[in-house]
Amino acid sequence: MNNRIACIASNTFREAVRDRVLYNLIAFAVLLSGAAILVGQISIDIEKLVVINLGLTAVSLFGVVIAIFVGIGLVSKEIEKRTLYTVLSRPVRRWEFIIGKFFGLAGTLVVNAFCMAIGVFGALLYVAHKFQKPDGWVLVALYFIILQFLIICSLALLFSSFSSPLLSAVFAFSLFVIGTFSEDLRNFAAMAQGMTKWVATAVAYLVPNFSALNVISSVAHGQPVSSQLIIFNSLYALLYSMMALCGAILIFQRRNLK
Amino acid sequence: MHAIEIVGLVKVYSVGFWRKRPKCALHPLHLNVEEGEIFGFLGPNGAGKTTTLKMLMGLVFPTSGSARILGRDLNDPGMKAQIGFLPEQPYFYDYLTARELLEYYGRLSGVAGKDLSARVQSVLGRVGLPDVAGVQLRKFSKGMLQRVGIAQAILHEPKVVFLDEPMSGLDPMGRREVRDLMEQLKAEGKTVFFSTHILSDAEALCDRVAVIHLGELRAVGAVADLTSGVQGKVEIVWEGTVVPTSIKTIGATCHVTGDTVRAVVAEESQDLVIDALRRERLRIVSLVPVRTTLEQYFVEKLKRSEKTAGSLA
Ligand SMILES: Nc1ncnc2c1ncn2[C@@H]1O[C@H](COP(=O)(O)OP(=O)(O)O)[C@@H](O)[C@H]1O
Ligand SMILES: [Mg+2]
Numbered sequence: 400m401n402n403r404i405a406c407i408a409s410n411t412f413r414e415a416v417r418d419r420v421l422y423n424l425i426a427f428a429v430l431l432s433g434a435a436i437l438v439g440q441i442s443i444d445i446e447k448l449v450v451i452n453l454g455l456t457a458v459s460l461f462g463v464v465i466a467i468f469v470g471i472g473l474v475s476k477e478i479e480k481r482t483l484y485t486v487l488s489r490p491v492r493r494w495e496f497i498i499g500k501f502f503g504l505a506g507t508l509v510v511n512a513f514c515m516a517i518g519v520f521g522a523l524l525y526v527a528h529k530f531q532k533p534d535g536w537v538l539v540a541l542y543f544i545i546l547q548f549l550i551i552c553s554l555a556l557l558f559s560s561f562s563s564p565l566l567s568a569v570f571a572f573s574l575f576v577i578g579t580f581s582e583d584l585r586n587f588a589a590m591a592q593g594m595t596k597w598v599a600t601a602v603a604y605l606v607p608n609f610s611a612l613n614v615i616s617s618v619a620h621g622q623p624v625s626s627q628l629i630i631f632n633s634l635y636a637l638l639y640s641m642m643a644l645c646g647a648i649l650i651f652q653r654r655n656l657k
Numbered sequence: 658m659h660a661i662e663i664v665g666l667v668k669v670y671s672v673g674f675w676r677k678r679p680k681c682a683l684h685p686l687h688l689n690v691e692e693g694e695i696f697g698f699l700g701p702n703g704a705g706k707t708t709t710l711k712m713l714m715g716l717v718f719p720t721s722g723s724a725r726i727l728g729r730d731l732n733d734p735g736m737k738a739q740i741g742f743l744p745e746q747p748y749f750y751d752y753l754t755a756r757e758l759l760e761y762y763g764r765l766s767g768v769a770g771k772d773l774s775a776r777v778q779s780v781l782g783r784v785g786l787p788d789v790a791g792v793q794l795r796k797f798s799k800g801m802l803q804r805v806g807i808a809q810a811i812l813h814e815p816k817v818v819f820l821d822e823p824m825s826g827l828d829p830m831g832r833r834e835v836r837d838l839m840e841q842l843k844a845e846g847k848t849v850f851f852s853t854h855i856l857s858d859a860e861a862l863c864d865r866v867a868v869i870h871l872g873e874l875r876a877v878g879a880v881a882d883l884t885s886g887v888q889g890k891v892e893i894v895w896e897g898t899v900v901p902t903s904i905k906t907i908g909a910t911c912h913v914t915g916d917t918v919r920a921v922v923a924e925e926s927q928d929l930v931i932d933a934l935r936r937e938r939l940r941i942v943s944l945v946p947v948r949t950t951l952e953q954y955f956v957e958k959l960k961r962s963e964k965t966a967g968s969l970a
Contacts, residue, residue: 406764417752488714488742489765490734655717
């Protein structure tokens, strides 16, 4: 990574930390330990199921919310406050700025998810007293969640490069919701007729496929994840975020700053 | 090679929310700035100074025309490492301390390692902020931010420094310091290009100035050349309530307030008035220039061109 991108990325991370973004970890810790203690008292069999399901869902949701709320302001806020003037008048190319911002936010989310993952495993240990082999799949589920963050970061950046924070938030959230149900949408498209079929198919393939990235409930049941899916998801997330970033760069390259 | 070479830059904004109308902020601008000079870019508010600077910095794109800095293209990173820019009313990441901000900018400009922290410390001293390096910028006053802005513009020892209204938001002391700083930069062989609507600053500092009004270039040249044939005015105050007839005859406007008389006269008749007052043994309280020659030039030139607006290229 070149020096300027690293610089912008680390400054973005520093901003998130100083804006107290990582404080969400406290809420997460309270939620998870409360849940662990509660289920620990009731049953013997479903406690792992509950901890994994709840823990991973929380990791994903907290991260998505941060990705969207921080991501939508990454470019537009800097234009609005004119902090970009003194950055872009230096030997920083516009694409370097976008990529730097992306890595900064992605880094923030990875650190955040890493702390949460420690919490999830801690809670698992607390309710089950020891780790078992299938618990390893939780790591794969976490990996998929991080892939999901990368996609959302890049989309938030894309929207941030041309629209206001409020609109960007609306766009990003809608895409997240539709993307979560993208499998249902595909099934619907397969059954529909005529125009509806075309539109539904187009939308289903355009929105990010978060269904495939969500293996939380199967992992909670101790089921393995196929290596095929791991490879497919990795490539998919990589391609999807690269395309969104390219879009963001293309738009931002041409933009007149206010 | 010119330090800055502007060839027919034009900027047309489109304004209006529903119906977009074109608004020409800058008519074709041709301008050359030589290496090593302090060049003043003068004009009233809304003249198009900031627009020009933003185009030179690659922040907005020209509608047509082109420009080169140090003989290189505007988006050449090698050139950008050699320029510094202070935006109008600068604003910075307020979660950073002054030192962190300058280190960040230094790295972006390719300054690294031990060199960087030494330079940050020295530049903070140079702009008069040696003691607040560790304070978050959200606690800075407007004048302090302006100083940080100047610091970030000169931190990496650029060859050409662009300053948009560098004196704004500063107290008289601060303005004095910024003037001195600009003179030091010139002494170091740097080119300084600054915009201002405060003429006394330009008059005191500039080798040459350009005058721009309503997006059109009106004049370029040394201050002395532009203002030759233009008169400044002085205000003379003396004790008493008497106005000698010889002063009345030169057409001075006189006001009697309490036991002093205040007269505003053209610079050239200043000696005449003084002689008259001494003849009458009236005590002179003060003699101050009220309008610098450049200001007078502005008033006359811009007024005239407003009347004939449109016919001028
Ligand atoms: N982003 C913009 N959109 C539309 N009009 C603008 C924009 N920026 C500046 N203008 C107009 O362009 C003209 C020149 O503005 P500016 O360059 O800021 O003047 P100055 O810096 O000399 O005071 C003004 O009339 C201003 O209203
Ligand atoms: Mg301006």
